[in-house]
Amino acid sequence: MDRRQFLAATATVGGSPRVFAADALKVAVMLPQSGPAGLFGPSTKACAELAAEHVNARGGVLGRKIELLFGDAGLPPAEATQAALKLWKGSGASVFIGMHDSAVRGALVGLFKAQVPYFYTPVYEGGECAKGTYVNGETPQQQLQPVIPWIAAERKPKKWYMIGNDYIWGRNTNAAAKGFIEKTGAQVVGDEYLPFTVDNFDASLARIRDSGADAVLVSLVGGAAVGFNKAYASLGLADKALRLGTLIEENTLAGIGNANARNLYSSAGYFANLQTPAAKAFAEAYAKRFGAQAPALNGLGESVYEGVLFLEAIAKKAGSLGVAKLDAASEGATYKGPRGTVTMKSRHVTQDIFVADVDANGFRVVKTFPQVGSGQTCKI
DSSP: OOHHHHOEEEEEETTEEEEEESSOEEEEEEEOSSSTTGGGHHHHHHHHHHHHHHHHHTTOBTTBOEEEEEEEOSSOHHHHHHHHHIIIIITOOOEEEEOSOHHHHHHHHHHHTTSSOEEEOSOOOSOOOOTTEEEOSOOHHHHTTTHHHHHHHHHOOOEEEEEEESSHHHHHHHHHHHHHHHHTTOEEEEEEEEOTTOOOOHHHHHHHHHHTOSEEEEEOOTHHHHHHHHHHHHTTOTTTSEEEESSOOHHHHHHHOGGGOTTEEEEESOOTTOOSHHHHHHHHHHHHHHOTTOOOOOHHHHHHHHHHHHHHHHHHHHTSOOHHHHHHHHTTOEEEETTEEEEEETTEEEEEEEEEEEETTEEEEEEEEEEEOOOOOOOO
C-alpha cells in the first residue's frame, strides 16, 4: 500500500474524529429523477444520503468513506444506461445501487456484466439471478402469497379483477397473483394492462363494475395508481370491492387521498408509521436530518437505505468488494434495519411483510407476516 493509500480523511461523529482510508468509496445511486416514477426521487435521494451518513459514522465500508453519486434512472433504458456508464467509467463509481423499474435493471445488468456490484432495491417481479446483482426488494411471493389467503379468510372475496401497467412488473405480478387467488377458491374475472400515460379509467372502471368483482388487485405505478384509485372511489366502487396494491406507498396514498382509500389494503416490507423500535428510530433520524420539509418517507425510498445496509453487511463478511467474494458472502448475510431482521438467500432477501389498510391518519398496519422468503432460487 502506497503513501496515498495510508493518508486519511476524517469525519466528525458525535464529537469524535472518524478516520477513513484516503480513497473514498464512490457509490452511484440510480434513482428516478424524471418520468412516471419521478415522485419517488426526492425521498430516495434523502434515504441514500442518510444511509451513507449512518454507515460512515460506523467507519464506512471496509474503512472507506461512502461518497454518493446520483444518476437519473427515470430515463428510457438506453439513456439510463449511458448515465450509469458515465458514473462508472467517468466518475469512478465502484458500487451501484438502483431504485428504478425492471427495464432499466435489465439494461444495467447487461452493462455491468458482473464487473461491479449492483444492489437493486425496489419491489419487483422476481427472476433476476445475474451474478453481482443483489436484490432486497419485495417479490410477489412475499407480498401476495401469504396476503391473498389472509384477505380470503378476513373478507371472503369470490371474484377478483386485476389491473396493472403494461410492462414486466405489472404482468408478472398479476400472473403470480392468479395462482394465489385460485388456491383460495376464488376466480379471476378480469385482467387488463394500461400504458403508463393513461389518464382516463372510465372504460376500465365500467368493466370492473360489470364483472361483479368484490376484490381488485392494483398493479399500477405512481400517477396511474393515483388516477385510478381516485376515479374508483368517485364512482362509488370503494364500498363494493376491496382493493389490494403492492406498490401503493405514502406518496401514492397522498395523491389518492385518505378519503378515497376506503377498503384499500397495501402489502409491503416497510411503512413509514411502523411502530417497531428500529422503524421508529429510523423515522426520527430522518425527520431530524431533513426537517419539516422532508420528502415523505415511503417503502421505495427507504429501500435504498436498506440497500446501503446490505452493501455494508456483505462487504464486511466478504472482506472485499470483488463480485466473486461478495457473491459467496451474500448467502446468509444479515443485518437489522428499519424493516427488522433481513437475511439474504439466493441473492434475494427474507424479510417481514406488513399489510396496512387506511384510516383518517393514513396507513395502519393490521397484519404482520414474519420472515417471508422471496421464493427465488438463484444459484450462488
